[in-house]
Amino acid sequence: MSKRLKITARILPDGQPFNVYGRDAWALLELQRYGQRGCTPIDNPGPRWSAYVHKLRTRYGLAIETLDESHGGQFAGSHARYVLLTKVEILEGEPAQGMAVAA
Numbered sequence: 001m002s003k004r005l006k007i008t009a010r011i012l013p014d015g016q017p018f019n020v021y022g023r024d025a026w027a028l029l030e031l032q033r034y035g036q037r038g039c040t041p042i043d044n045p046g047p048r049w050s051a052y053v054h055k056l057r058t059r060y061g062l063a064i065e066t067l068d069e070s071h072g073g074q075f076a077g078s079h080a081r082y083v084l085l086t087k088v089e090i091l092e093g094e095p096a097q098g099m100a101v102a103a
Contacts, residue, residue, distance in 0.1 A: 006020070008093055009060075032088055064082050
């Protein structure tokens with residue numbers, strides 16, 4: 001059984017530390033890693049991006065912008081691109097095996 005991802009972070013410049021677990025922690029690391037480029041469910045596959053973003057906004061007070069983007073192809077439509085606007089510092093925590101590491 002793999003260990004559940006846990007990170008401790010804080011909002012800069014002087015926010016209190018908070019813990020984020022599991023896929024929510026993975027999503028925060030991805031958002032921080034990709035910066036202003038943002039993340040999409042297409043480029044950063046995760047089963048419930050909208051839920052991760054909702055939790056990061058409501059539980060931790062993070063400002064995350066949602067941009068609507070169109071895409072073509074056989075299954076044309078639109079998807080969201082999420083951009084972390086809040087400056088966040090990762091204080092501690094190691095990604096579980098197979099999860100991206102914040103740069």
